[in-house]
Each structure stands twice: as structure tokens, then as C-alpha cells.
Amino acid sequence: MLEQLLIFTRGGLILWTCKELGNALRGSPIDTLIRSCLLEERSGAASFNYDAPGTAYTLKWTFHNELGLVFVAVYQRILHLLYVDDLLAMVKREFSDIYDPKKTVYSDFDDIFRQLRKEAEARAEEIRKAKQEDKPVSNNMGNDSGDGDDNAKGRKLEAHSKGSFVANRNAPAKGIANGKENGSSNNGAFDVNKLQKLRAKGGKKTDTIVNKVPKVETKKKITKKNRIWDDSPKESKLDFTDPVSENGDENIQIVAADQGESMMDKEEIISSESESEEDEEAEKGTKAETKKKGWFSSMFQSIAGKANLEKTDLEPALRALKDRLMTKNVAEEIAEKLCESVAASLEGKKLGSFTRISSTVQAAMEEALVRILTPRRSIDILRDVHASKEQRKPYVVVFVGVNGVGKSTNLAKVAYWLQQHDVNVMMAACDTFRSGAVEQLRTHARRLQIPIFEKGYEKDPAIVAKEAIQEATRNGLDVVLVDTAGRMQDNEPLMRALSKLIHVNSPDLVLFVGEALVGNDAVDQLSKFNQKLGELSPSASPRLIDGILLTKFDTIDDKVGAALSMVYISGAPVMFVGCGQSYTDLKKLNVNHAASSELSPDLTSLFVEVNHFNSVNFVSFAHNGILVYQIAERHPVTCKWRK
Amino acid sequence: MDANKAEQLKAELQQWFNQAELLIRRIPPNQLYAAVGIVLLTVFLFVLVRVFKRTISNTVVLTGLSGSGKTILFYQLRDGSSHQGTVTSMEPNESIFVLHSETSKKGKIKPVHVVDVPGHSRLRSKLDEFLPQAAGVVFVVDALEFLPNSRAASEYLYDILTKASVVKKKIPLLILCNKVDKVTAHTKEFIRKQLEKEIDKLRASRTALSAADITNEFTLGVPGETFAFSQCRNKVTVAEASGLTGDISQLEQFIREHVKP
Numbered sequence: 085m086l087e088q089l090l091i092f093t094r095g096g097l098i099l100w101t102c103k104e105l106g107n108a109l110r111g112s113p114i115d116t117l118i119r120s121c122l123l124e125e126r127s128g129a130a131s132f133n134y135d136a137p138g139t140a141y142t143l144k145w146t147f148h149n150e151l152g153l154v155f156v157a158v159y160q161r162i163l164h165l166l167y168v169d170d171l172l173a174m175v176k177r178e179f180s181d182i183y184d185p186k187k188t189v190y191s192d193f194d195d196i197f198r199q200l201r202k203e204a205e206a207r208a209e210e211i212r213k214a215k216q217e218d219k220p221v222s223n224n225m226g227n228d229s230g231d232g233d234d235n236a237k238g239r240k241l242e243a244h245s246k247g248s249f250v251a252n253r254n255a256p257a258k259g260i261a262n263g264k265e266n267g268s269s270n271n272g273a274f275d276v277n278k279l280q281k282l283r284a285k286g287g288k289k290t291d292t293i294v295n296k297v298p299k300v301e302t303k304k305k306i307t308k309k310n311r312i313w314d315d316s317p318k319e320s321k322l323d324f325t326d327p328v329s330e331n332g333d334e335n336i337q338i339v340a341a342d343q344g345e346s347m348m349d350k351e352e353i354i355s356s357e358s359e360s361e362e363d364e365e366a367e368k369g370t371k372a373e374t375k376k377k378g379w380f381s382s383m384f385q386s387i388a389g390k391a392n393l394e395k396t397d398l399e400p401a402l403r404a405l406k407d408r409l410m411t412k413n414v415a416e417e418i419a420e421k422l423c424e425s426v427a428a429s430l431e432g433k434k435l436g437s438f439t440r441i442s443s444t445v446q447a448a449m450e451e452a453l454v455r456i457l458t459p460r461r462s463i464d465i466l467r468d469v470h471a472s473k474e475q476r477k478p479y480v481v482v483f484v485g486v487n488g489v490g491k492s493t494n495l496a497k498v499a500y501w502l503q504q505h506d507v508n509v510m511m512a513a514c515d516t517f518r519s520g521a522v523e524q525l526r527t528h529a530r531r532l533q534i535p536i537f538e539k540g541y542e543k544d545p546a547i548v549a550k551e552a553i554q555e556a557t558r559n560g561l562d563v564v565l566v567d568t569a570g571r572m573q574d575n576e577p578l579m580r581a582l583s584k585l586i587h588v589n590s591p592d593l594v595l596f597v598g599e600a601l602v603g604n605d606a607v608d609q610l611s612k613f614n615q616k617l618g619e620l621s622p623s624a625s626p627r628l629i630d631g632i633l634l635t636k637f638d639t640i641d642d643k644v645g646a647a648l649s650m651v652y653i654s655g656a657p658v659m660f661v662g663c664g665q666s667y668t669d670l671k672k673l674n675v676n677h678a679a680s681s682e683l684s685p686d687l688t689s690l691f692v693e694v695n696h697f698n699s700v701n702f703v704s705f706a707h708n709g710i711l712v713y714q715i716a717e718r719h720p721v722t723c724k725w726r727k
Numbered sequence: 728m729d730a731n732k733a734e735q736l737k738a739e740l741q742q743w744f745n746q747a748e749l750l751i752r753r754i755p756p757n758q759l760y761a762a763v764g765i766v767l768l769t770v771f772l773f774v775l776v777r778v779f780k781r782t783i784s785n786t787v788v789l790t791g792l793s794g795s796g797k798t799i800l801f802y803q804l805r806d807g808s809s810h811q812g813t814v815t816s817m818e819p820n821e822s823i824f825v826l827h828s829e830t831s832k833k834g835k836i837k838p839v840h841v842v843d844v845p846g847h848s849r850l851r852s853k854l855d856e857f858l859p860q861a862a863g864v865v866f867v868v869d870a871l872e873f874l875p876n877s878r879a880a881s882e883y884l885y886d887i888l889t890k891a892s893v894v895k896k897k898i899p900l901l902i903l904c905n906k907v908d909k910v911t912a913h914t915k916e917f918i919r920k921q922l923e924k925e926i927d928k929l930r931a932s933r934t935a936l937s938a939a940d941i942t943n944e945f946t947l948g949v950p951g952e953t954f955a956f957s958q959c960r961n962k963v964t965v966a967e968a969s970g971l972t973g974d975i976s977q978l979e980q981f982i983r984e985h986v987k988p
Contacts, residue, residue: 114815118817458851459848
């Protein structure tokens with residue numbers, strides 16, 4: 085039985101609730117739905133599960149984009165109600181007829197709803213009976229007949245795509261779910277394809293390493309000269325190893341590394357991309373599709389405005405956008421989900437006059453991207469540090485991630501930045517597995533002149549971290565940066581150890597370090613990390629990933645898609661961006677520019693772009709297509725750009 | 728061929744020009760000057776109206792954290808009742824209306840344009856669309872659940888108080904403590920003091936980042952002294968209200984003060 089069905093405006097006013105199903109909903113499922121699903125651009129999903137103490141609800145929704153209404157149905161998860169989509173579609177149709185923006189009470193809808201519900205329940209019963217009769221028939225046949233039934237009953241296309249996601253393995257009952265649902269990737273379940281991909285990736289990596297080794301050996305005789313890449317002054321000293329013994333006990337006085345202002349504090353010169361150029365490109369991309377319609381009709385439509393945007397109209401523009409997102413290194417399933425979400429928010433909307441479909445879609449997508457990348461909570465770390473200081477506790481940050489993403493390097497960068505703001509930092513070397521990890525941190529600590537807590541190798545990282553925090557509390561230090569060993573997300577024992585470390589020490593910030601080069605694997609990494617941290621933690625409310633540190637940003641030009649994939653899949657904001665290997669190469673993510681560079685066309689088009697996350701290069705193209713290449717110095721302040 | 732055509736065009740243009748000159752010469756000079764004068768006058772008046780129109784705005788912006796009660800207040804102002812309740816807003820609510828409590832008054836009352844901007848952190852950018860045209864900003868604070876959200880509220884308030892549009896135009900700000908009908912709600916004095924303390928702390932940490940923070944264009948208060956709302960260039964006042972019961976008299980007073988009837 086349905087628990088509740090609500091109709092509310094996008095502005096937040098509840099227009100109608102079913103008074104017959106007068107059960108008060110436990111917890112606040114609607115608010116949670118809005119906050120964690122609809123505003124997170126997951127409105128393309130089929131349903132949402134809400135758990136409150138004592139209840140488990142499933143919510144389904146549909147939009148009427150033209151009138152700005154949302155229809156939500158809530159029911160108990162254990163009941164797999166089949167008629168909900170159908171009912172929502174019918175309710176939407178009926179309500180739009182009687183909707184009036186000025187009216188806020190719709191008591192006459194009660195009767196209509198009662199009728200609709202009876203109809204929907206009856207229909208569901210019929211289908212279920214039909215399915216049970218067809219049980220011996222194969223699954224595909226079941227789908228076909230399901231589709232046939234649907235078409236015969238004139239259901240809308242959306243009802244199809246919102247087939248119930250609550251996985252019910254009974255094929256006959258789920259015959260209603262159309263072929264698309266069955267074919268699409270199964271979220272959450274183990275995917276054999278992914279495993280094969282991972283294996284292939286691993287194979288590739290070892291190949292390249294094997295190739296490199298023989299080359300280096302042949303050149304041993306000739307002494308290598310340092311190659312000069314740009315006009316920077318020749319670095320005389322290449323060997324930074326300190327003249328200390330192996331266990332580093334000697335106390336060498338080293339002048340603290342002061343390389344100037346960290347880039348976190350430097351201003352970025354803002355560029356002004358012209359919207360018209362972007363539109364031109366968008367048009368070129370979708371020109372192939374619009375040619376089918378004919379020039380005149382499309383012109384006419386763009387001037388007069390179309391009655392209602394249908395899914396078929398949106399599809400070409402969305403496909404083009406999805407491809408563009410994927411060329412920018414956004415993971416495939418994220419791009420897919422985003423496009424679905426944008427489609428859900430634009431369907432049924434009236435196209436204004438003098439606007440093209442592609443520009444509407446682009447605007448909606450840009451808005452969605454900005455919304456996703458805007459942090460949900462404050463990322464003001466200094467403020468948090470001050471708050472902890474008042475409570476006389478050290479602020480503990482744990483760096484987690486897979487192997488080789490740059491945890492230790494970026495830990496040092498963060499320490500440098502904090503130090504510049506008069507914060508007492510301490511490092512804790514909890515990477516007790518990798519050879520040289522402790523020495524690495526020790527070197528950084530010496531150069532930055534900050535204390536380091538280490539216990540050598542082969543110790544339990546959780547215990548080391550605990551003692552480090554105790555030491556920091558004793559000495560009155562403000563921040564403890566905990567370095568952990570890199571681990572693959574599928575490695576169960578290592579993930580368990582990490583979860584134990586986090587549970588035992590309850591850090592203030594769990595920072596996931598991910599590299600910007602990662603492609604589709606970002607989705608897998610983050611979701612598995614979050615999942616394992618949640619599952620394997622012994623506590624009832626486990627700590628999940630609180631923030632993301634994006635590294636190696638200088639290696640990608642404008643393919644900033646990894647940032648988007650990571651933020652979308654985890655909901656955690658990007659707190660830092662690492663863009664180089666020296667201490668000053670740490671920046672903040674500029675949301676608007678990341679969003680617009682996601683949507684900007686690729687490099688072969690006629691526009692000028694400045695890469696804000698890479699202070700080394702910018703590329704400019706002259707108007708008639710001649711490539712003009714320029715490599716600027718490492719000074720974002722002097723980095724200007726011209727058209 | 729082209730040369731001939733060009734010459735022909737030139738000749739025609741010349742003819743028209745001469746004809747026009749003759750026409751103009753025929754009009755007596757006074758009339759001509761009068762006509763030109765009228766055209767200039769209308770243009771001048773038009774420009775004046777445009778300039779004046781900008782300064783007199785009737786927009787009031789309701790903002791605050793998510794869950795503080797802005798949408799309920801919006802509907803109380805408009806219709807005098809909160810209807811069947813609200814959920815988290817996904818889009819701004821705006822409309823131009825005469826305040827509900829004043830519909831019974833006689834005489835011509837100027838309608839007010841009220842905008843309720845969603846408080847959810849992901850939708851913060853919507854505020855910038857409406858802030859430039861605002862005659863007054865109402866920052867709604869949940870007096871019941873104030874302490875857990877005090878940091879987020881003060882950060883949001885700090886952002887608003889340091890925006891260029893607010894500081895330059897000296898837009899008056901009302902801090903409205905909502906949900907005071909509940910017994911455990913905090914008093915407005917307490918809330919004011921807490922906000923001042925939090926903003927003081929924020930000032931210290933934000934100025935440290937100020938070079939990189941493009942959004943905060945102005946600094947608040949006097950350096951060296953603890954922050955107080957009286958130090959702001961725009962007027963900041965505190966008031967109480969209760970959205971559910973409809974006790975919004977102080978809010979209406981504020982609106983009437985700054986949107987002249």
C-alpha cells in the first residue's frame with residue numbers, strides 16, 4: 085500500500101497530499117530525497133531508498149517541468165508495488181489540467197485521486213495475472229508482451245524509463261521493466277567487465293615499465309646533461325639527498341624551505357570566454373542532426389519556440405553533450421547519469437522563442453555542473469583548525485587513496501600551506517608498509533622544519549596514528565597530518581585496516597587523494613572506498629570520505645572530468661588541487677571555470693582558453709586556424725590571455 | 728558593369744539628398760527648432776526615468792540557511808497562512824503582491840516584490856541574481872536549532888555582508904529569528920551576540936585567505952576591535968518572528984520601512 089503521495093512546487097510549497105493515506109511519514113524522507121537526490125543531479129534515477137529508524141521507504145517521483153511541479157510517491161520498501169509509475173503518470177496528467185498557479189488548495193483532487201488509484205491497482209492486478217500465466221515463456225518474451233501491453237494501454241514513455249529499480253529477481257513480475265533497464269549497467273553489483281578492464285590496465289602498466297628499463301641501461305656511459313624545457317634558470321643542484329646516515333639520526337641544520345607564497349593564496353586571473361563562440365561550436369556539433377529536419381522548419385522553431393520539449397528532441401543534443409563530457413575525461417556512467425538528470429529536468433518544458441534546443445540543454449547542463457561542483461559544506465579548513473584549537477584538540481587529517489596518487493607529496497604541500505598561516509603542523513608516518521615512505525616524510529619534515537612522528541616499519545598504522553595524536557595533544561600542536569599506505573579499493577584486508585584506523589582515531593577530515601589522470605576508475609575507487617569504510621567499520625555511524633584532494637592537475641590540459649566524476653559519485657567537495665611537485669603547487673578549485681571548461685569544445689575549435697589549473701601552459705589559436713603555441717612562466721599572476 | 732551600377736546608385740543618392748535638403752529648407756526655422764527640442768526633451772526625460780527607476784526598487788530578498796523557514800514566511804506574507812506545509816525549495820519563489828495584512832487597508836498600496844531564495848548550499852548562486860536589485864535583505868535564522876548551525880549561518884551571513892552589491896549600495900539587512908513560538912527557541916539578543924562572535928572569528932581566518940578568495944571583496948568591521956553589527960556600513964537590525972503562527976509583524980514593519988508605500 086502506498087504510504088503517501090505528495091504534490092509540491094519546485095519552490096517548496098506542498099500543494100496536495102492524500103488525506104486518505106493519513107499516515108505521518110517517519111523521519112523526513114521528502115527532504116532527504118530533495119537534498120541527496122534531486123539536488124545532486126540524480127533525478128534520472130528510477131527510485132530512492134530512505135532508511136529511518138523503524139522504517140524503510142522507497143520513493144519514486146516525476147516532474148512536470150513546464151509548471152514546475154514535483155510528484156512524489158512513498159511506499160514501504162518490502163512491498164514491491166508495480167502500479168506506482170503508472171499512478172504517478174496518471175496523477176501528473178490529471179493534476180496538470182486542474183493546476184492553477186494562484187490556487188494553493190486542491191481539495192477536489194481527492195476524488196480524482198481515489199479513482200486513479202483504483203484504476204492503477206486494477207491494472208497492476210491484471211498484468212500480474214497475465215505474467216503468472218506466461219511464466220513458462222522466456223524472459224524476452226515477457227518483456228515484449230509487457231511492452232505490447234504498455235503501448236496498447238497508452239502509457240507514456242517516462243513511465244517506462246522509471247521502471248522500478250528495487251531489484252526484484254522475479255522475472256515475470258518485472259516484465260514491465262523494459263529492455264533498457266535490463267541492458268543497462270547494474271549499479272552496485274559486481275561487474276565482470278570492470279574486472280577484466282582492471283586486469284587489462286594492470287597488464288599495460290607492467291609492459292611500459294619493462295620497456296623503459298633496457299633503454300636507461302644502454303646510456304650509462306654517456307653522462308646525462310640536464311634537459312632544459314623552458315626559459316627557467318638552470319638549476320645547479322640536482323641532488324637533494326641529505327648527507328645523513330641511513331637511519332637519519334644526525335641532526336643536520338637545514339634552513340627551512342621557503343619557496344614563497346603557496347598558490348592557494350594567489351589570485352587567479354579570470355578569463356572571459358565569450359558565450360557566442362561556445363554556441364557556434366555547439367551548433368556545429370548538432371548540425372548533423374538538425375539537417376534531417378530541414379533548415380526552414382528548424383529556423384522557424386527556433387524563432388517561434390516549440391510547444392513542448394520531447395525526449396526525442398533532447399536526445400541528439402544530450403548525446404553530443406555526453407560525448408563532449410567523455411572527451412573531457414568524465415567517467416562514462418557519470419556522464420550518462422548527468423545527461424539523464426538534465427533530460428528529466430527539461431522534459432515537457434516549453435522552449436522559449438529565439439532559443440535553440442542545444443543552447444537550452446547547454447545552459448541546463450552548465451547549471452547542473454555548477455550545482456554539483458559547489459561544495460555542500462564549508463571547505464574552510466583554517467576555520468575548522470581554529471575551532472579545534474579552541475577546544476584544545478589537534479585537527480586530524482587522514483590522507484587515503486590508491487597507490488601512487490601523490491599522498492605523501494601533497495601531504496607535504498598541505499603542511500607547507502598551513503605553516504604559512506601560522507599553524508603548528510605535525511606529520512604522522514602511518515605508511516608502515518612501503519619502503520622509503522618514512523624516510524620520504526622525514527625529508528619533507530626536515531625541509532619544512534616540522535615535527536614528525538614515526539615508528540618505523542611493520543607497525544600497526546592505527547596504533548601509530550593514535551600515539552601521534554596523543555603526542556600532538558601533549559605538545560599542543562594544531563594539526564596532525566596522517567599519511568597512510570596506498571591500497572587498492574578491492575583489497576579487503578587493507579580496507580579493513582584503513583577502516584579500523586579511521587574508527588579508532590576518529591579524524592576530523594578524511595581526505596581522499598585522487599589523481600586527475602584517472603578515468604572511469606575514479607568512480608570505482610571512490611564508491612568502493614566509501615562502501616568499504618561504511619561496511620567494515622565497527623561503529624554504527626561510520627566515517628566516510630569528507631573531502632577530495634585532486635592531484636597531478638598539471639598533467640591534464642583541460643580534461644578536468646575526473647573532478648566531476650569524483651564529486652558526483654561521493655558527494656564530497658574538492659578541497660585542494662595539486663598542480664605540480666613543489667611545495668607551492670597547491671590550489672583551490674574554481675567551480676565556475678571547471679564547469680565551463682567541461683562544456684567547452686575541444687582544442688580544434690576557434691577560441692582561446694586559459695587553463696586555470698595549470699599555470700605552465702596556455703594555448704592560443706589565431707582566428708584563421710593557425711596554431712600559435714605559447715608556454716608561459718610559472719607565475720599565475722602574470723599569466724594573461726588575449727583573444 | 729559594377730562600376731556603372733555604383734555610379735547610378737551614387738547619382739540616385741545625390742538626387743534624394745538634394746530633395747531632402749529642399750524639403751528641410753522649406754520648413755520655417757522655428758518649427759524645426761521646436762521639433763528638435765521636443766525630441767531632445769523626450770530623450771532626456773526617458774533617461775531620467777531610467778536612472779530614477781533603478782534607485783527605487785521594491786524588492787525584498789528572503790534568504791538564510793535551508794530549513795530556517797523562508798518559504799513559510801513568504802507564504803505568510805502573501806496569503807496570511809502557511810497552507811499545507813513546505814519542503815526544501817529547489818527554486819526561488821518570487822512574486823509581486825500587496826502584503827496580506829494590508830489588503831484590508833483602504834487606499835492605494837504599493838505592491839512589494841518578495842523573493843524567497845533557496846537556502847541549500849548548492850543553490851547559493853541564485854542569491855546573486857536577486858541581490859543587486861534588492862531594497863532590503865532578510866536573513867532568516869532558525870532560533871530553535873541555532874547552535875548546531877551557528878557556524879554555517881554565520882559563514883553565510885559573512886558572505887552576504889561582504890558582497891560588493893550589499894556593501895556599495897548599503898542594502899539594509901534584517902536578521903530575523905524565526906520559530907520563536909517554540910519554548911526552547913533562543914532570544915534575539917543571544918543570537919545576535921553569537922553571530923557577532925562567530926563572524927569575528929571568521930574575519931580572522933578569512934582575511935588569511937583573502938588574496939585567493941575572489942568572492943569576498945570587502946572586509947568587515949574595524950580591524951583590532953571585536954566585530955559588532957553596528958560597524959557594518961549597511962544597517963543591520965535583529966527581529967523576531969514565527970512563521971507557523973503567523974506572527975510576522977516585525978518583518979512587515981521592516982518591509983514597509985524600506986519599500987515606501
